[in-house]
Amino acid sequence: MYGFLNFFTFNLILFPVLSLLLLLLIPPGNLLLFRLLSFIGLVTWNILFLKKFKLDFKINKPNSMQILSVIAFFAGLYAIFFRFSLQPEGGSWDAFGMWNVKSRDYMETFLNGERFKLIFSDWVNPSYPIFIPLSITFFQINMGEWNYYIPMMYHTMIYLFHFIIIFNFLKDIKKGILPVYLILNIFLILPIITSASNQIADFPISTFICLVVYFIHKLESTSLDNRDSRDIIMLSIALFAVLHIKEEGMILAGISLGFLFIFTNLRSDKNLLKILIPTLFLGIILLVVYKKISPVTLQFTVTPKEIWEHIFDWKRYTVLMKYYLYHQQLILYSDIIVLSLCLFFMRAKRKYILIPISISLVYFGILIITTFNQEWQVITASGRLQTQALQVLYLVALILYEENNP
Amino acid sequence: MKFLLKFTTIFQNTGATAFWIVALFCILYSHKIYKKLVFGFDFINSEYKLKEKDPGFEVNYYRELKIARAYKNCNSSVTLYSNIPNDYFKVYGVFDMLDERVITRYIFSPCSVRVRKEELQEIESDLTLIHISHPDFKKAKTMQNSFVTGDFIIFKN
Numbered sequence: 283m284y285g286f287l288n289f290f291t292f293n294l295i296l297f298p299v300l301s302l303l304l305l306l307l308i309p310p311g312n313l314l315l316f317r318l319l320s321f322i323g324l325v326t327w328n329i330l331f332l333k334k335f336k337l338d339f340k341i342n343k344p345n346s347m348q349i350l351s352v353i354a355f356f357a358g359l360y361a362i363f364f365r366f367s368l369q370p371e372g373g374s375w376d377a378f379g380m381w382n383v384k385s386r387d388y389m390e391t392f393l394n395g396e397r398f399k400l401i402f403s404d405w406v407n408p409s410y411p412i413f414i415p416l417s418i419t420f421f422q423i424n425m426g427e428w429n430y431y432i433p434m435m436y437h438t439m440i441y442l443f444h445f446i447i448i449f450n451f452l453k454d455i456k457k458g459i460l461p462v463y464l465i466l467n468i469f470l471i472l473p474i475i476t477s478a479s480n481q482i483a484d485f486p487i488s489t490f491i492c493l494v495v496y497f498i499h500k501l502e503s504t505s506l507d508n509r510d511s512r513d514i515i516m517l518s519i520a521l522f523a524v525l526h527i528k529e530e531g532m533i534l535a536g537i538s539l540g541f542l543f544i545f546t547n548l549r550s551d552k553n554l555l556k557i558l559i560p561t562l563f564l565g566i567i568l569l570v571v572y573k574k575i576s577p578v579t580l581q582f583t584v585t586p587k588e589i590w591e592h593i594f595d596w597k598r599y600t601v602l603m604k605y606y607l608y609h610q611q612l613i614l615y616s617d618i619i620v621l622s623l624c625l626f627f628m629r630a631k632r633k634y635i636l637i638p639i640s641i642s643l644v645y646f647g648i649l650i651i652t653t654f655n656q657e658w659q660v661i662t663a664s665g666r667l668q669t670q671a672l673q674v675l676y677l678v679a680l681i682l683y684e685e686n687n688p
Numbered sequence: 689m690k691f692l693l694k695f696t697t698i699f700q701n702t703g704a705t706a707f708w709i710v711a712l713f714c715i716l717y718s719h720k721i722y723k724k725l726v727f728g729f730d731f732i733n734s735e736y737k738l739k740e741k742d743p744g745f746e747v748n749y750y751r752e753l754k755i756a757r758a759y760k761n762c763n764s765s766v767t768l769y770s771n772i773p774n775d776y777f778k779v780y781g782v783f784d785m786l787d788e789r790v791i792t793r794y795i796f797s798p799c800s801v802r803v804r805k806e807e808l809q810e811i812e813s814d815l816t817l818i819h820i821s822h823p824d825f826k827k828a829k830t831m832q833n834s835f836v837t838g839d840f841i842i843f844k845n
Contacts, residue, residue, distance in 0.1 A: 378794050383794045390798045406789075
């Protein structure tokens with residue numbers, strides 16, 4: 283299954299990169315050339331990658347936890363299709379505001395033979411990263427016309443990718459109530475929440491940050507001499523992707539890098555630094571260039587005076603706490619339950635809890651100091667921000683369970 | 689007895705006590721939680737049922753915009769006259785619905801979209817759309833060069 287994980291990650295990265303290169307380099311409107319080069323690009327990349335990586339695509343006999351995850355995965359998949367059947371156009375404001383409008387603009391300008399434009403100034407969030415729009419564009423242009431099912435298929439692909447990460451991790455895990463509870467949450471509650479609201483746009487970023495956590499743990503658990511360079515490459519490109527999927531990626535990448543350098547021994551691994559630092563450097567440069575071109579850099583700015591006032595405004599904390607207590611929806615307090623279990627009953631590798639806690643704390647801080655109407659922002663944003671932290675929390679809880687029940 | 693002893697030792701640890709407080713809290717709220725469980729399908733369904741006060745409005749709105757686009761494509765801009773309340777698309781709560789500007793921008797991609805609530809005016813754009821919610825809809829129906837698609841009147845410029 284490890285082979286599938288690598289294969290998926292590399293291809294998910296390839297789609298936007300190939301899409302951007304083709305849009306920049308080939309004459310607009312030449313659909314045949316686009317299709318031909320897409321095919322050649324995909325085949326060449328995969329042949330080179332498979333030869334170099336020597337991946338093992340064997341699937342061993344699954345254990346009981348893995349079987350449960352497969353069943354839960356299909357139930358979650360049904361939830362996704364159920365939701366799309368209720369709202370056939372798929373996605374909500376976030377999905378359209380951030381992804382669909384952008385990918386359709388790229389596709390339409392290309393097919394109409396117009397020059398490629400990286401940013402359209404009338405986008406609702408022109409500075410928002412374009413990893414996902416470019417991925418969707420890649421499929422849409424190859425289809426030859428706008429297909430309403432591609433965004434849904436992309437969401438399903440990310441869900442499958444998330445499943446592969448967890449399925450891969452479950453191979454060494456012991457049976458227990460906690461993993462069962464976590465699997466049900468991961469594959470039933472999360473897809474329902476993400477599918478039932480605009481959080482479709484948040485699912486990919488949390489999936490990639492899960493991949494980062496997965497590889498940090500994998501590398502840290504291996505001795506310096508036995509570390510696989512493939513894992514290091516995977517960690518680096520996962521971090522690269524996190525930076526370019528959503529604006530929150532900068533926060534998530536910052537937290538995971540901080541954890542990597544402060545709390546793990548990976549900072550002294552020269553091989554790791556040789557690959558990680560240039561990849562991140564490239565990722566940051568591209569992000570800065572994109573933000574510089576954009577007419578708006580960030581969604582909101584806040585002055586030090588406003589921060590000071592908002593921090594000492596206790597009403598703002600009440601709004602957040604009330605929302606947390608009474609708008610749990612499907613999460614069913616599982617964040618506090620899982621967090622308490624990890625904090626109080628797990629000893630080994632407990633430091634990993636710092637990642638989801640830091641994510642939650644940063645988002646909590648943002649919702650306190652926000653310059654938008656706070657109640658509106660809490661209602662529209664806190665649920666999806668909480669889901670990002672949840673996805674990581676569940677994976678961390680599985681890691682801790684495995685470490686504490688060897 | 690053994691069980692009781694084990695049970696009491698659980699509470700000797702402060703961390704464990706905190707956990708049991710949380711657990712108790714969850715048990716107390718279990719009736720609320722139960723309502724929202726059933727794998728969430730009921731929950732999604734109930735949110736969807738809110739649409740029943742105007743069945744299929746959003747889907748129709750979306751579909752009709754697609755018809756409008758199929759009728760006449762744009763080159764650079766579209767003007768949309770409508771008077772749908774700003775919060776109309778947001779009544780569905782969980783689905784966090786789209787707003788007019790984003791939907792129209794998406795359907796007429798990559799043309800820019802101006803949404804106007806004011807009276808009809810001469811504005812330079814490839815296409816002018818008037819939604820049924822706009823007060824001038826009836827007046828516009830009688831105008832020349834118009835094409836009616838149910839809830840929209842389209843003017844080619």
